[in-house]
Amino acid sequence: MDFSLSTDEARFRDGLRAWLRENLPASSSGRGQITGDTQTLEDRRRWQRSVYEAGYAGVSWPVEFAGRGGTLMQQMIVNEEMAAAKAPDLINVIGLFMAGPTIIAHGTQEQKQRYLKPLLRGDEIWCQGFSEPNSGSDLASLRTRAVVDGDDFVINGQKVWTTLAHVARWCILLTRTESVEAAHSGLTYIIVDMQSPGIEVKPLRQMTGDAEFNEIYFTDVRVPRVNVLGAIGEGWRVAMTTLMHERASLGVGLQVRSRIAVDDLRTLARATQANGHSRADDALVRQRIAQLVIEVEAMKFNSYRGLTQMLKGEEPGPEGSINKLMWSEVNQRIQETALEVIGPYGALAEGEERAPQRGRWSYSFLRARANSIEGGTSEVLRNILAERVLGLPRSR
Amino acid sequence: MNFGFSEEQGLLRDQARDFLDRECPTTRVRELMATDSGYDDAMYRRMAELGWTAIPFAESHGGLGLGLVDLTVVLEEMGRHVAPSPLQSSVGLAGMTLLAGGTEAQKAAHLPGICDGSQRATVALVEDSGRWDAAGVRLPAQRSGDAYVLRGEKLFVSDAHVADWIIVATRTGGDGNGGDGGLTLLIVDGKSPGVRLQPLATMDQTRRLFSVVFDDVEVSADAVVGEPDQGWTTLTRGLDCALVTISAELCGTAQRVLELSVEYAKTRQQFGRPIGAYQAVSHKCADMLVQVESAKSLTYYAAWAVDNDADDAPLAASMAKAYASDAARNVAGNGIQVHGGIGFTWEHDMHLYFKRAKWGETMLGDATYHRERVARLLEL
Numbered sequence: 001m002d003f004s005l006s007t008d009e010a011r012f013r014d015g016l017r018a019w020l021r022e023n024l025p026a027s028s029s030g031r032g033q034i035t036g037d038t039q040t041l042e043d044r045r046r047w048q049r050s051v052y053e054a055g056y057a058g059v060s061w062p063v064e065f066a067g068r069g070g071t072l073m074q075q076m077i078v079n080e081e082m083a084a085a086k087a088p089d090l091i092n093v094i095g096l097f098m099a100g101p102t103i104i105a106h107g108t109q110e111q112k113q114r115y116l117k118p119l120l121r122g123d124e125i126w127c128q129g130f131s132e133p134n135s136g137s138d139l140a141s142l143r144t145r146a147v148v149d150g151d152d153f154v155i156n157g158q159k160v161w162t163t164l165a166h167v168a169r170w171c172i173l174l175t176r177t178e179s180v181e182a183a184h185s186g187l188t189y190i191i192v193d194m195q196s197p198g199i200e201v202k203p204l205r206q207m208t209g210d211a212e213f214n215e216i217y218f219t220d221v222r223v224p225r226v227n228v229l230g231a232i233g234e235g236w237r238v239a240m241t242t243l244m245h246e247r248a249s250l251g252v253g254l255q256v257r258s259r260i261a262v263d264d265l266r267t268l269a270r271a272t273q274a275n276g277h278s279r280a281d282d283a284l285v286r287q288r289i290a291q292l293v294i295e296v297e298a299m300k301f302n303s304y305r306g307l308t309q310m311l312k313g314e315e316p317g318p319e320g321s322i323n324k325l326m327w328s329e330v331n332q333r334i335q336e337t338a339l340e341v342i343g344p345y346g347a348l349a350e351g352e353e354r355a356p357q358r359g360r361w362s363y364s365f366l367r368a369r370a371n372s373i374e375g376g377t378s379e380v381l382r383n384i385l386a387e388r389v390l391g392l393p394r395s396r
Numbered sequence: 397m398n399f400g401f402s403e404e405q406g407l408l409r410d411q412a413r414d415f416l417d418r419e420c421p422t423t424r425v426r427e428l429m430a431t432d433s434g435y436d437d438a439m440y441r442r443m444a445e446l447g448w449t450a451i452p453f454a455e456s457h458g459g460l461g462l463g464l465v466d467l468t469v470v471l472e473e474m475g476r477h478v479a480p481s482p483l484q485s486s487v488g489l490a491g492m493t494l495l496a497g498g499t500e501a502q503k504a505a506h507l508p509g510i511c512d513g514s515q516r517a518t519v520a521l522v523e524d525s526g527r528w529d530a531a532g533v534r535l536p537a538q539r540s541g542d543a544y545v546l547r548g549e550k551l552f553v554s555d556a557h558v559a560d561w562i563i564v565a566t567r568t569g570g571d572g573n574g575g576d577g578g579l580t581l582l583i584v585d586g587k588s589p590g591v592r593l594q595p596l597a598t599m600d601q602t603r604r605l606f607s608v609v610f611d612d613v614e615v616s617a618d619a620v621v622g623e624p625d626q627g628w629t630t631l632t633r634g635l636d637c638a639l640v641t642i643s644a645e646l647c648g649t650a651q652r653v654l655e656l657s658v659e660y661a662k663t664r665q666q667f668g669r670p671i672g673a674y675q676a677v678s679h680k681c682a683d684m685l686v687q688v689e690s691a692k693s694l695t696y697y698a699a700w701a702v703d704n705d706a707d708d709a710p711l712a713a714s715m716a717k718a719y720a721s722d723a724a725r726n727v728a729g730n731g732i733q734v735h736g737g738i739g740f741t742w743e744h745d746m747h748l749y750f751k752r753a754k755w756g757e758t759m760l761g762d763a764t765y766h767r768e769r770v771a772r773l774l775e776l
Binding site: 312387 | 681774
């Protein structure tokens with residue numbers, strides 16, 4: 001065991017830190033999510049461009065596809081340092097963590113040449129069309145249909161929970177090319193130009209009041225057949241690559257985000273007074289915060305164990321799913337504890353002057369409810385752990 | 397960055413598992429539970445021959461010159477087998493405390509016997525208040541010329557019946573109401589006149605606890621471990637090691653419960669299907685996996701941190717113990733639930749693991765105690 005960085009890695013980290021000191025945008029909102037607000041979108045696009053130009057986007061991607069050709073360790077250092085500096089998310093999150101790695105794994109040479117560089121530069125934003133109103137956890141039951149017609153697919157259907165669809169140029173779309181009975185084997189993974197005629201994007205307002213997500217309606221949308229990723233009927237296998245990368249990338253990023261949230265909670269508890277005492281002097285509050293700190297630390301070391309396996313060239317272990325499951329539940333308890341610490345101020349809305357930090361905890365409390373649903377519900381993740389890690393029989 | 401075990405550590409784990417599978421199946425554990433001593437001295441000597449008792453000590457003291465990470469590997473396997481053995485108290489607790497604060501003469505006198513398995517030792521800390529902190533130590537050691545005279549009772553002393561020497565935490569100053577000063581650690585010969593043992597009937601019969609009464613027991617001033625009145629500082633370092641080794645045992649115990657439960661859930665049929673096909677059962681198993689893996693992650697890091705004297709070593713040790721304590725109790729409890737009625741019988745092994753989990757949770761402070769220590773170390 002050795003938790004130190006090599007000389008090269010330390011130099012890389014120091015270089016990144018120096019770059020962040022010079023280049024981090026001053027007005028980072030601290031909100032992780034991207035909403036419809038155009039100013040934020042433009043800021044984030046500019047931010048990604050500058051991160052790319054400094055060589056910190058696509059760190060572990062091959063050089064021939066505009067990546068840095070760096071190591072997994074360097075990628076982890078970037079994730080940790082960006083989160084620790086509370087840097088804004090890069091705008092192209094779906095592209096970087098889902099579409100890009102899937103294209104690298106399954107794309108043709110032409111597709112890699114065409115899509116990856118503009119993706120890394122933030123010139124072309126990507127979105128993901130997987131979930132449908134009637135296909136959430138049971139993704140393979142999806143009904144958005146792609147019918148071959150000459151050199152094109154003709155696509156009809158509806159997708160939902162599509163982050164960034166309103167500004168995206170491309171969508172990684174999972175479609176049905178065979179009957180519903182064919183289930184997994186009847187799916188095809190297609191790259192769709194969001195500027196195509198017949199695509200309508202409507203914002204989806206969520207319980208926080210924001211609209212981070214969209215619905216997309218496809219009516220007779222024509223897409224060239226060469227836009228298939230993988231092969232016709234291979235969509236499920238390709239989609240699994242996307243989801244694996246989603247959870248693996250969540251693994252490292254999320255534990256850093258939780259560490260920041262729990263640090264903020266400690267500060268909040270210290271600063272909040274009740275009956276002449278700091279809330280941090282309350283034995284129950286201390287117990288709850290300490291437990292959260294411990295679980296966040298456990299997530300950190302879970303992800304380091306996973307990283308060690310990957311550095312040895314082994315397949316990532318179950319840590320990705322374990323950490324996603326832990327993170328969502330830990331983050332919800334962090335938020336619940338924060339609102340309990342501030343008592344009746346927790347009943348106030350975001351933006352209210354009298355609320356601590358203008359109600360930021362009220363917002364994050366509400367936003368955290370999605371954590372155990374997005375990126376795989378806790379129930380689906382427990383199925384994955386039970387069936388694929390423990391080898392228990394399928395429950396369906 | 398390498399958060400994995402070395403090839404040698406992998407071999408050590410294989411060796412430990414093979415040995416214990418062969419020498420210490422639960423049928424043997426049950427036989428030993430029914431004996432007076434509660435363990436097999438010949439088995440202990442064979443473990444010593446394999447080098448397990450010598451792992452963390454310097455070669456000059458008869459040790460292997462390895463570290464706490466290596467010891468963790470062996471103790472995790474011991475926990476997996478609910479092995480009855482004074483290895484935890486002799487090596488993880490007393491040996492590491494002596495290593496942390498003993499003089500060269502003390503180490504030269506006592507460690508070779510621990511390493512070769514000819515001697516056993518323990519630590520006597522807690523009294524009838526049940527407190528694991530410095531304030532719980534009241535037993536006085538009166539200075540009398542060149543000697544100390546101990547009078548009082550210690551409780552929950554592990555394996556005192558086989559201890560050739562005992563490190564006793566005594567009060568030599570302060571009032572016990574503030575600060576950690578005023579404690580002195582003294583090495584007492586287990587056979588000294590005035591040392592009286594009374595076994596305490598334990599829930600986990602694979603682990604033996606004692607009341608040890610010191611009836612005007614006299615020891616010379618060179619029996620002090622570390623500095624007089626500064627004993628807590630030394631003891632804390634020893635305890636941090638033992639927190640890691642007990643956490644490792646808890647990880648092994650919980651891992652075994654998980655494996656047995658998954659195996660049972662795959663084969664036990666109800667309503668025409670294996671019970672593991674029901675999410676009420678399979679999701680419980682998934683939660684057990686999350687807890688087992690997280691307990692291991694915290695424990696392995698804590699072993700490395702304590703071994704390397706990292707700044708966060710005390711924090712890491714308490715985090716591991718807090719998490720592993722709750723995890724092992726939960727996992728073992730869920731293990732009984734997954735097994736249903738058979739899991740509640742004496743015949744089935746589940747209760748061995750459940751009781752061991754409770755033993756480990758209780759020893760050296762439970763999760764509540766260590767969460768408060770974490771809060772204090774973080775200046776919350």
